[in-house]
Each structure stands twice: as C-alpha cells, then as structure tokens.
Amino acid sequence: MIGAGPVGLAAAAHLHERGLAFTVVEAGAGPGAAVAGWAHVRLFSPWRYNIDHAAARLLRATGWTEPDPEVLPTGGELVEKYLVPLAGLPDLSPHVRYDARVTALGRVGVDRVTTAGRQDQPFVVRLHTGTEILASAVIDASGTWATPNVLGANGLPAHGEQQAAALVSPAMPDVLGVDRADHAGQHTIVVGAGHSAANTLLSLAELAEREPGTRITWATRGRSIDRAVGGGDADALPGRGALGTGIRLLVDTGRVDLVTGFAVRQVEIVDGRPRLVAVDGRTLSGDRIVSATGFRPDHTIGDELRLDLDPALGCTRALAPLIDPNHHSCGSVRPHGVDELTQPEPGYYAVGMKSYGRAPTFLMATGYEQVRSVAAALAGDWAAARDVQLYLPETGVCSSSAGAQAMLDDTAARYGLAPDVPARLVSAALRHLPAAGSVAAATRAAAEELGIDPDVAVQLAALAGDRFDDTDDVQAAGSAHSGLNLVAVGGSGGGCCG
Structure with a gap:
C-alpha cells in the first residue's frame, strides 16, 4: 500500500479483514499527511460518508468514539478523530512505515519490455532510502496533492513560473x-x-x-x-x-x-x-x-510498469468515460471497482484521488468502494469484488450547500455573532429584496435593520447564497467590475470536495 491517507488506510483495513499480509508506506511523518495540508478546510460531506466501513468495524471494537455522522469535519478533524486512531490500531500500526517515500516500482529481474514470466515475479517497491520491499501486489493511493497543476493555461508551466x-x-x-x-x-x-x-x-x-x-x-x-x-x-x-x-x-x-x-x-x-x-x-x-488550478497524477514511479492510461485524464481507459468532467459530476459517476481499475500490469492498482487522474470529481466514499473491491479481488473473492455499490445522496456529498452552511456557522462565530443571526439576515434581506432590486442592496438594508456591520453582512450573505433560491425572478443590478447580472439562483457547477 502506497499512502496512509483515508483511502490507503481503508485498503489496509479491508486487507486485514481478508487475512492478507500488507505493508503501508507513507512519505509523510504521520497518517493523513496530505490531508494535514488542508487541515483548515471544511469538507462538503458529513462524517457518515468519510469513514470506511471496514475501518469503522476495527475502530468500534476498541471503544472508539465515533463522530456525529451528520457533522461536516475539517481536514484537521478528519486526521485527528479518524485517521490517527485508525493508523494506531494494533492490527494496523505495526504494518505502517512513515517517512518512506516511494521513488520507483518494478518487477524482480525483468524490465518493462520483458513478457515471459513477468506476472510471476514479485513487485519491487523502492524507497528514497534505497530500501526495497517485495510485494505480490501494489495498491497506489498516493494521491495528487503533491502535484498541483501549473499556472500556464496550456498545461505547461508559465514562463517564469518556477522563478516566481x-x-x-x-x-x-x-x-x-x-x-x-x-x-x-x-x-x-x-x-x-x-x-x-x-x-x-x-x-x-x-x-x-x-x-x-x-x-x-x-x-x-x-x-x-x-x-x-x-x-x-x-x-x-x-x-x-x-x-x-x-x-x-x-x-x-x-x-x-x-x-x-x-x-x-x-x-x-x-x-x-x-x-x-x-x-x-x-x-x-x-x-x-x-x-487554484487543480491537480494531476504523477505516474513516474511506475515508468517500468505496463500502464495503459487515458490520454486526456491519465486514469485507466476503462474508468475515463465514467468520470470525464466534461460530461460527469461526482454524483453521476456510477459505482466502479477492480475491473475498471485493472492495468495491463497484473496486480497494480491506482486508487483514490490518483485513480481519477485529472478529473476533479473524486469523493472519499468512491475510494472506499474501490479498495473494498480490490481487496476482495486480491483475496480471490471475485463475486464480492464485482458487486460494486455506492449510495450517495443527491445533496450533502456532491453539493456545496451543506459545506456552505458549516462555513457560514464558522464565520458567524468568528465575528462574535449569535448563531441565529445569518438566518435572520437572510429572512430580512428577502423581505427587502422586492424593493431593493438586488441581493446586495437588500443585504445592506437588512444589515441596517438588524444593526450588523454591512460589510460583515455581505460576507455572511455570500456564504448563504443558496437561501435566495426562491428569488429566481429578481435580478441584481449589473456589476461595474464584471459586467455580470447577479441572479440569485441555486445553480450548479464546479468540482467536488470531500
């Protein structure tokens, strides 16, 4: 297993339940090292969709206090309340190595060109220290956090980007x-x-x-x-x-x-x-x-493996049409597992965020089902491996609405406002909207009525944007800055988080 993030540790939990020996190698100093990089960000999906089922079974057996399933955690809370306890379990902890960055993958005694006997040779997992680990299979959940997209519009680094x-x-x-x-x-x-x-x-x-x-x-x-x-x-x-x-x-x-x-x-x-x-x-x-231009996978550690990658997304060819962001959002991706993740290199699977290549619509719940399927396949249980299922609500996971509500609550608290102030502000703004003619003007009128700083009110209204869904017929005045009309609608678009 490469990576001790949410999907990597979920894979470890499933492998343990299947009685399969495993080693997890993590480049960071602890579990969820990449998640810690965005510890301050609140997810758009609640705890119920961010905890793997096999991991939860192992944790509950130790008396773990499960977070409220309806609460939206921050990245930091995901690490502290879930990943650290999971990685510390006696069943997993002895098999997790930290500060162990993978630099290359190969097969014992054969290069990428050699076909005869290839699949009978174990994988070689080479670490930055020069240490090599032999494995019968490799599950790569190393993610894409370390390889963000560049600023250059054509996908190449902009001239001078490195110097700046x-x-x-x-x-x-x-x-x-x-x-x-x-x-x-x-x-x-x-x-x-x-x-x-x-x-x-x-x-x-x-x-x-x-x-x-x-x-x-x-x-x-x-x-x-x-x-x-x-x-x-x-x-x-x-x-x-x-x-x-x-x-x-x-x-x-x-x-x-x-x-x-x-x-x-x-x-x-x-x-x-x-x-x-x-x-x-x-x-x-x-x-x-x-x-904030997105992320891309780094497949260079697999240069000596036989990988067949989609030319646009950098994922498996079988998965590409299911996740193409030109046609799909996270909520319209059908469940998929080992069959869609299989490469010409037998026994190598990229899972989690890395499996999606450049598609930005990945969800943790999707990764958990991926590794459940792969673990079942490695155990020889092909019926379970191919029985892929993923149940997601229409909102709350792919929707930004729940995340925005949590952000709204956080912001009100930072300004020292009572928890009911955002709702009162929106209610007052809706009353002022017909006469004011724009959400911005209505918000400032509501702020004056409630005695709230008008600029703070605009900040709260920005986070409460979907509360204005019932005002589709009201257009705001055009912005001198953008030439846009503000239409208060609950629209769609953008990528997924969580």
Missing part, C-alpha cells in the same frame, strides 16, 4: 490562520475557477474585513464564470449554487475584482512583486498569487 515560486501559494492556503501574514494588507490574485478557488476567495473576503488594505482579484481562464459557480444545465446536480451565488455577490459588491478570459502565459517579478501576463497581452500585478 516563492510568491505563488498552492491551492487552499490558510489565509485566516498560519498563512495570514502572506495575505493581510496585500493584493492577492486567485487563479482558478473551482471550489478551491471559491473557498479561498470567501476566506480572503473575510480577511479583508479585518485587515485594511487587503485586495482580491479573481482571474479565470474562461470568458464566463457561469459554469464554475452555477451554470444551470452545466451540471445536473441541484443545490450546488451556494458558493457560486456567494462569489457572485462578492463580485457584485466590488469586494472581489473579476478578470475573465485570462489565460496565463508568463509570470514576471517586477520590483519584487509578481505580475501575470496573459496570452492576449493583458497583465495583472499583485503581491501574492494563489494557484
């Missing part, structure tokens, strides 16, 4: 916590159009309320943000518009400057500050860049 790395933050920086000093009172340019970008923009908007001089620019490659933040038929899932409507509200009120059609070609350093240059020659200058 010190001024470019990866996706989802903790702008309200440990990364605050990098963004407070500074001009941050967020590049990207998915949920990672949306979460960062909302956090930056809150930071701007507390730190004078904080500016935010949102640069997207597309000419329209409709698909990214709520595009109706762009995504079949209902209820995904909470973040989208909120981001539109921030744009409409001028708290976020939106620049569309900005395809990055070059990153320059001018007087110690980064400047982005687009393909069409336009430029954007700031103090800090956040690259």
